[in-house]
Amino acid sequence: MRLLFTVGGSQAAVFGVAPLAAAARNAGHEILLAADEPLMAAAQSVGLPAVCITPERMRYGQDAMTAAVRLDALLELTRHWAPDLVVGGLSHVPRVLAARLKVPYVRHIWHIAPMARRDRTAVAELQPELERLNVTELPAPDLFIDLCPPSLRPPDAPAGRAMRWVPRVRQSRIEPWMYTRPEGRRRVLVTAGTRNLVLDTPGSSLRRLVDELTGTGAEVLIAALPEAAERFGPELGDVRIGWIPLDVAAPTCDLAVHHGGATTAMTLINAGVPQLIVPDNGYGKAVAEAVSGFGAAVMVDRHRPEAGQDPDEVIAAGCREVLSDPRYAERARALAAEAAALPTPAEVLREVEALAAR
Template sequence: MKILFTVGGSQAAVFGVAPLASAARNAGHEILLAADEPLMEAAASVGLPAVCITPERMRYGQESMTATVRLDALLELAGSWTPDLVVGGLSHVPRLLAARLEVPYVRHIWHIAPMARRDRTAVAELQPELERLGLAELPDPDLFIDLCPPPVRPEGAPAARSMRWVPRVSQRRLEPWMYTKPEGRRRVLITAGTRNLMLDTPGSSLRKLVDELTGTGAEVLIAALPEAAEKYGAELGDVRIGWLPLDVVAPTCDLAVHHGGATTAMTLVNSGVPQVIIPDNGYGKAVAESVAGFGAALMVDKHRLAGRDADEVIVEACRTILADPGYAERTRLLAAEAATLPTPGEVLRELEALVAA
């Protein structure tokens, strides 16, 4: 069968859908990934055949502003490559396409933040597109795949087919230190994912954290975009900084400090690494609250410190996790539960059944 996968937003959306798309391709199905121009490189880096549908990155929460352009691009694509099934994420535009083509639609996301209100608003904003296509309403997805492990799913989350998280990120040529634990030292990873150059703000706060961690004898790695390494590397002291394949490096770490991205959080959970999460938006806060609520992380909300110095609170959180093995134990427990979930290959059979029905 032919499956059209669609993503928008950040590289994390590409990495999240890659395991299922790869499983489909490995099973002999034809696949295409429809994405925005800024995501083309990420798609190529994980071996997915991708088609650009818009020149700029889609912003979630602003879907109505680009809905017409995105829908027209998807309809044009489907005119020459007609899918038997459409897989989408947070955006509801692919759902419109599937309804227009009268093929099954699968929603595939990491459901960690409350989305019911935003979903209702987005569907309402798509009413002009529904009318243009002659559709009375937007049908429910035929299948909802959730990558979020049940122990950290938010209360009231819709029923879903859970699927195991499989780390998938851009790779680079490996060096032995990337996959080897440092002898006699603990290792701490710091990252802001791919949306920001550096965690928090470059300069004093991050340098203070690095100095405090190296002062304890820990080795510090900073996973960052190449341009961040070039711009800020010299300011951050004795650290390894640059693009690191997180799935390879994570198992060698004792702690990670990051912004609350889903790909980052789940790749670390998968490797049993406890986390200090400093969310940079509402979605990151939802990730932090859920993982911390399970006992696998500590959250530092910079907006709720009651006059305390943010740098000191972050350093204290790092010290707490490094001194208390309970956080690592809870993380390993969460990883073990997540590992019992169906693999992408197993869930693929349900997609095949949708098309065969």
């Protein structure tokens, strides 16, 4: 059968859908990934056949602004390559497409942030496109696949099919230091994902954090874009900075400091790594609140510091707390065990196949 996967937003959306898409391909199905131009390189890096539908990146909450262009591009694609099923994510545009094509629709997301209100607004804003395409109603998804461990799901999350997160990120040449722990030292990983060059840019705060961590005797890895390594590497001292495959390095770490991105957080959860999260937006804050609420992380909100407190010192103190208190590592391992017990993409694929065969 033919499965059309659609993503928009950041590279995290590509990495999130890649395991199910790969499972479908390994099972002998034809797949295509419809994405925006800025995501083409990420799709190619994880081996997904990708088709560009728009030149600019779609952002969650902008369905109404880009719906007509995206729908027309998807309809043109499906005129030549007719899918038996459509898989979408945060955007509801693929849901409209599936209704127009009269094929099953699967929503595939990491439901950790409350989104019911935003979903209702997005669906209402798509009404003009429904009328233009003569779609009388927008049915609920035939299957909702949720990558979020049950313990982290928000109270208003809809019933869904839980699926195990399988890390899938862009790789680079693997060196032994990436998969081995340093002898006699703890290891701390710092990353801001791919949205920013480094955590809390510019680099002054990063230098202070690095000094604090190395002062405790820890080895510091900074997973960052190549341009960040070129810009900040010379001033950061004895650290490894650059593109580091997170899925390879994470199991060797005692702590990870990051921005709250979905791919970053779930890869660390998968590896059982305690976290300190400095959210850079509302979604990252929801991630931080969920993981810290479970006891596997500390959240530091730089945008709302307490009176008289130095935000940089709060971050450093949080790192010291996580490294010194074994309860964070224990909770992180418990969360990893919960995630590992969820159905694999290959198992969930059977339900997807059953939908398309109806």
